[in-house]
Amino acid sequence: MIKDYKFLIIASLLALAATILAVVKASHSEFAGHQREYYELCDVTNYEIGIQQINVNVGGKTLIDRCTTCHVGFANPGAADFEPPLTAHGPIVPGANEDPHDLAKIGCVVCHDGNGRATSEEDAHGHFHMWPAPLLRGSAVQANCIRCHDTNAEPLAGAPELNLGRRLYIEKVCWSCHTIAGVSTGKIGPDLSDVGARFGMDYLRESIVHPAANIASSRMPQFEWVQDDETVTALTVYLKSQRKTRLKEYAMAPVGTIQPKLMFASIDSASMTAGRKIFFAVQDSDQPRRGGCINCHTVREPDGTLRGGHIGPELTYAGRARDATYLRQQIQNSRGHEPDSIMPAFDELGDKEVDSLVLYLQSLDYVAPNADSGNRIYTTYCASCHGDDLTGRGMNYRLLDPYPRNLSRRQFVESYKERFAESIATGIKGTAMPPWQKILTEEQIGMVVDYITLRSTADDEGGNAGAPFVRLKTALPRIGDIDRMTEQPVREADPARGETAFQAYCTGCHGKLANGKGPNAFTLGNVYPRNLLNDRFMKRDAMDDSRIYRSIILGVPGTPMPSHSHLSDQTLLDMIAYIRNLTK
Amino acid sequence: MGTGGKKLMERIVPAKVRELADVYVKTFLRHNFDRTGLTKSKIMFSNFLLHIQPVKVHKRSLEFRTTLGLGLIAFYLFLILVFSGILLMFHYVPSDTIGADGYPVAYQRMLNLRSNIFWGSFLRNMHRWSAHAMVLTVWLHMLRVFFTGAYSRPREFNWLVGCVLGLLTVFMSYTGYLLPWDQLAYWGVKVGTEIARIAPGGDIIRQFLLGDSDVGSEALLRFYVLHVALLPTVMTLLIGLHFWRIRKDGGLAHPVDLDPATLIPTEECGVVKNSSVFHSTRSYKLVEVVQGREPKVDEPIDKMVFAWPKLIVRELVLFMLVLAAVSLVSVWFDAPLEGPANPAHPENPAKAPWYFIGLQELTSYNGFVGGIVIPGLIVVLAMLVPYVEIAFGVFMGKQIRGSGVWFSRHRWPQNLVCIAVTLFMAYLIIIGALFRGPNWDFMMPWEVLSGGGH
Structure with a gap:
């Protein structure tokens, strides 16, 4: 029993010690040391240590700024020689005799971001996970000029990075895909009007340099100029400056009251x-x-x-x-x-x-010299999309939809080579494949076709390069013919029944809307399922019913499209009618 | 007070004054502090705070290895949570209205707690860590009860109450998780409510809980009210019921000693029938307050000791240790706080709080089976175990023994299933918490994320 009382005394003392420790830690704040040091440097003996706070009045609301709790000497010119964080802040406008910015009134957060309410360094500088506004240092601060100044109207003195970014936004064609209120109206990419308020510099920079880093499905291209640090930094600063809510309305902004409107260089006559x-x-x-x-x-x-x-x-x-x-x-x-x-x-x-x-x-009149063999012609004209190795992965393939055809699969080439010459000459509507007949002669086209046939036969990775490949011949059944599966006469095709069958068999790849974006579409490698709503493609002369019939019943060799010979002729005809209806 | 002190008092203080003082003290302390059984009993049943405990407890109950103190630790954490929670309430506003600096009010309050409120950070840490610790302790407590077979008859109803308390603890922690209104809170809760959606009728429950079709200002208000008013009240009542039932069910489970040699023979005293509805093994009579052996029949020789002071002192020791541990952890480790909630920018991966990560991991394989069927089965089975055992006893005519003994060999099948389920849950939580990266892909915990320069 005595032992129990001893334990009780020890445990109580332990609890008391922990509580005292908590009190001691809470009263030993980081800023107290800074303030003491500052007042000693200034030879002030009668001082009081406490949280300093600037209440920035922004249109009726109050922005809390406690940065000066540590940065005590920020507005004191006498503190210019002190070590950070006690040192004074220089004039904001470079070279100006009298700075129009009143530091004691606007505080730090307005320009430097960070967490104004915090009173410890790590917290205040916003160095914690997912904090949207970590401290801005150096030229990045220029992003916040726009919180008060209207910088869209004309270049702002003292903000060269921002001005450059603003110019690059136009020059690098960001405007064609993205919206920034008052600047551009692109609808393909995300709206950038408020990105500065939501993301930090690092995140914005990463999104420019490596678009898929944060949004894996992003289709934003990775531009060549992202290797250039100056360009990326200027653009990042410009993006960081984009906020929907400004501290003051334009009418109250210190400079300019013009609605932002970007002026573009225009030309007088076409040339x-x-x-x-x-x-x-x-x-x-x-x-x-x-x-x-x-x-x-x-x-x-x-x-x-x-x-x-x-x-x-x-x-x-x-x-x-x-x-x-x-x-x-x-x-x-x-x-x-x-x-x-x-x-x-x-x-x-x-x-x-x-x-x-x-x-x-x-x-543009460049003509390839020595275009006299299939290999040379292919490399000059075709390889930029179809790739040097015929796999359909040339350097420009990635964002084309449909992808350039993979011509390295022998089964595909054997099945369709009789169509190649015409496809090259007239192009394929609805895709990026242009007609080449004005550039290549018939003889040259023949050489390319021979080259593709030869290469695909030699390179085929299936290991059956020598084996003969013959595609079955099938004829489109006509009304009244006997169905191969049901042994009933084939009736008039019904698009409604076709839709039911389509939704049952095809949507995994071609999608419920038949737009080629089904759930499996992006896992198929280097072929997209055909977008059946692509009416330019579907209405080509070559796309007759019997071709669709063959593609479904036999599959498309060399692509993920499998054979569907288990479907009855009636179902196939219904499906064809449905597919035709889509692009009527 | 020693006899010397007493004599000194008698010499200095006049008799009348001493008499008056004695009467005054007796108005609230109606017992002496001598060592008679009557006094020890009086201390227990005349004190409002102590009287929920029995006057006498089994010797085994005093030993640490019987319970590992887990139930009490959970209760103490609850007390610490109530205390720190009330203090936090003075500073908190459940509103997501955007302030001048662009941050929601609830989140601004978190920033204030961290910066300019004295002890604010400590209080928040204490509340946060105690909450996590309580979920963990409650789980361990349930395991202890299971492995000692203490859930079986006559404690089956209390086991049920305990299970409900366990679920409430998790729900309590979950509702509190949203309140800081930072990214962690928002997406953690979002993931949890998306899991609820899978259940049949889950959408209705979800909407009822969130007050909206998505996590937003209504959800913040509802979670707040649930967290600070409704759930604590319900939990307090149920904890009272839980403790009361421990007494009514005959104290903590201890092995029944059925050796006839140790039983008091019936023929010596006549038959005493146990007419308690709940088949209590204890009867409450005046003899209870007498020290020494008493004439009870058909029961093992008494091993009961007075609760005062042994039990009470040990409980106090445990409380002090829990308080010290929680305080130390809160001094050294800051509760996480991320950027303000941003519904437009999901974290990748967005993880639920750790006690739901197992569920999230399961749902990543199959929504319905993983999110509803398996956890539902585990909860229902856990609650029904004692009832299944009773049914087994009725149909097979055989009582399952081994109550009050750790890992009794009489109940190895139950224990085996319980260990398997526990390991399975722990495995899921560990995999979900440590081995899942962006898009819930498998990833080693030390791998560095390629993206994410926030």
Whole structure:
């Protein structure tokens, strides 16, 4: 029993000690040391230690700023020589005799972000997980000028990084996919009007440099210029400056009351040289120039050097392969031609600008030297999309939809090679494959077809390169014929029954909407299921009913599309009727 | 007070004053402190706080290895939680209205607790860590009760009450999880409520709980009211019931000594029938307050001792240790706080609180089976175990023995199942908490995330 009392005394003392420790820790704050040091440096003897707080009045609401609890000497010019955090803050406007910013009134958080309520360093500088506004240092602070100043109207003195970012946003064509209220109206990518308020610098930078890092399904291209630190930093600062709620309304902002409106360089008349400037986003005035096709597309200069980004198809031959109307429509709304294209609609460009671009594309006249063998022709004209190894993975393949055809599968080539010559000559509508008949002669096309046939036979990885491959011949049944499965006469096709069958057998890959985006679509490797709503593709002459019939019943060799010979003829015809109805 | 002190008092203080003082003290302390059985009994049943405990307890109950103190630790954590929770309530506002700095009010309150409220950080840490510790302790307590077979007749109803208390503890912790309104809270709760959706009718329960179709301001208010008013009240009542039933069921489970040599022979005293509804093994009579052996029949020779002071002192020791441990942990480890809740920016992976991570891991394999069937089965089976045993006894004519003994060989099948289920749950929690990366892909805990430069 005595032992129990001893335990009780020890345990009680332990609990008491823990409580005292908690009190001691709570009263020993980080800032007390800083304040004591500061007052000693200033030779002040009669001082009181406590939390300092600046209440920044922002339109009726109060922004709490306790940073000066540690940064005690921030507004005291006499403290300029003190070590951080006690040192004084220099003038905000560089070179100005009298700084219009009253530091004692605006505090620190307005410009530097961080966590204004905190009173310990780690907490205050926002160095904890998912804090959206970690401390801004150095040039990054320029992002916050826009919280009070209207910087969209004209370049702001003392904020070179921000001004550069603002220009680059236009030059790098970010505007064509993204919306920033008052600047651009792109709808393909996320709205960036409030990104600065929600994400930190690191996150924004990462999203630019490596778009898929945080949103795995992102289809934003990884541009070549992300290797350039200056460009990325300026853009990051510009994005960080984007906030929906400003501290004060424009009417109360210290500088300027103009609604933000970006002015663009415009041209007087359409010309090839202007087109080239737009294509390369060359800036020759104070105003940024809309354009910058070069960010995504490559072109070959007359001397043969390849320039540009590998995001869209190469455009060296586009001006010769397509007519002017097609090019114009393609620039203004590419989805009119290819429903799954990720190219933004540049419908904000004026007619003169579009005409100039068309003139520029038509002026490109590079001709490959020594195009006299299948191999050389293929490498020059086809490899940028279909790949040097015929796998359909050329350097520009990634964001094309449908993907360039994988021509390395022998079964596919053997099944369809009789169609190749025509496909090359006339192109394939609804896809990025252009008609080559104005560029290549019939003889050259023949050489390419032979080359593809030879390579696919030699390279086939299936191990049966020598074995013969013959595709079955099937004929489309007509009404009244005897069904192979049910042995009943085939009746009139019914799209409603076809839809039921389609929803039962096809949606895993082709999707419930038949748009080729079913749940399995993205796991199939380098072929997308066909988008059956692509009416340009589906209405081609070559897409007759018997081809659809064969593709379903026999499958498409060399692709994940399997054979469906277990379906009755009646079901197949119903399905075809349904598929036809989709693009009526 | 020693005799010397007493004599000194008599010499200094006049007799009348001493008499008056004695009467005054007796108005609230109606017993002496001598060592008679009567006094020891009076101390227990005349004190409001102590009288929920029995006057006498079995010797075994005093030993640490009988219970490992787990039930009491859970109760003490509950007390600490109530105390720190009430203090936190003075500083908290359950509102997600956005303040001037762009952060919701509830979250601003968290920032205030961390920065300018004296002891605020400590209180929050204490509340947070005690809550986690309580969930863990309650789980261990249930395991202790199971492995000692203490759930079986006549304690089957108390086991049921305990199971409900266990579920309430988890729910209590879960409702509190949302209140800081940071990313961790928002997405943790979001994941939990998405799991509820899988159950048939789960959508209705979810909507009832959230007051909206998604986690938002209504959910914050409801979780707050549940957390600070409704659930604590219900839990307090049920804890009272739980303790009261321990007494009514004859104290803590202890092995029945059926050796006839140790039983008091009936023929010596005549037959005494146990007419208690709950088949209590204890009867409450005046003889209880007398020290020494008493003439009871058909029962083992008495091994009961007075609760005062042995039991009470040991309980106090345990309380002090729990308080000291929680305080020390709270001094050294800060409760997590992330950025403010942002419904537009999910964390990847968004993980539920650890006690639900096992569920989340299960649902990642199959929503319905993992989220509803398996956990439902585990809970229902756990609650029904004593009733199944009773049915087994009735149909097979054989009582399952081994109550009050750790890992009794009479109940190895139950223990085996329980160990398997426990290991399974622990495995799921460990895998879910440590080995799951973005998109719930398998990942070693030391691997560095490729993205995520927040």
